[in-house]
Amino acid sequence: MELELERIYDVRGTSGTIRYYGKKICESIELPWRKNVRNVSCIPEGRYRLATQIHPVKGKQLLICDVPGRAGILIHAANDAEVELRGCIAPVSKVTAPGKGLYSRIATERLEDLVIPVIDAKEEVWLVVKGLSPGLQRRGIASPQPSPKEREELLINRKEEHEDK
Numbered sequence: 001m002e003l004e005l006e007r008i009y010d011v012r013g014t015s016g017t018i019r020y021y022g023k024k025i026c027e028s029i030e031l032p033w034r035k036n037v038r039n040v041s042c043i044p045e046g047r048y049r050l051a052t053q054i055h056p057v058k059g060k061q062l063l064i065c066d067v068p069g070r071a072g073i074l075i076h077a078a079n080d081a082e083v084e085l086r087g088c089i090a091p092v093s094k095v096t097a098p099g100k101g102l103y104s105r106i107a108t109e110r111l112e113d114l115v116i117p118v119i120d121a122k123e124e125v126w127l128v129v130k131g132l133s134p135g136l137q138r139r140g141i142a143s144p145q146p147s148p149k150e151r152e153e154l155l156i157n158r159k160e161e162h163e164d165k
Contacts, residue, residue: 001118002126003050005089007042009033009131013081013099014042018091018111018127025114026091026107029081029099036069039086043067043129050075050125052116060116064089064127075111077104 034041078084081099092101
C-alpha cells in the first residue's frame with residue numbers, strides 16, 4: 001500500500017492532503033519546513049515506511065520509519081501544529097489555516113482504519129511525502145522545501161544511518 005502526502009509550505013505551518021490511489025483520505029497539518037531541525041520542523045520529503053507501535057496509554061500508533069536525523073515521528077491527532085506537534089504529522093478533516101485544522105481525531109481514526117489492518121496483516125505501507133509541483137511553487141503558492149543540495153545531504157545521511165544498522 002502506498003499513500004501520498006502532497007504538501008503546501010508556509011512559514012506559519014505546512015498543510016497537505018493524504019491520498020490513496022488518488023482518492024483523498026484526509027488533509028494534514030505539520031510544522032513549517034525549518035531545515036529538518038528536531039522538534040521545530042516538518043520531516044523532509046521522501047518515501048517512508050509506516051509501522052505501528054504500542055503506547056501504554058494511547059494504544060496503537062502509526063510510526064514513520066527511517067526519517068533522516070529524526071526518531072519517534074508519528075502520525076497522530078492535533079489541531080494546531082505549533083502548539084501540539086514536534087515534527088509529527090496530524091491528519092485533520094479540514095485545514096483552516098497553515099498548520100491548523102479541525103476534527104483531527106476523526107481524520108486520524110479514518111486513516112488508521114485504512115492503514116493499521118494492512119500493517120497487522122504483515123504487508124508494507126509506504127507514505128510518499130512531496131511538495132506541490134514546481135510550477136505552483138514558482139507562482140508563489142508554496143515555497144520549496146529543501147534545496148537540491150540540502151536534499152542530497154539528507155539522502156547521504158539517511159544512507160549512512162542505514163549502513164550503521
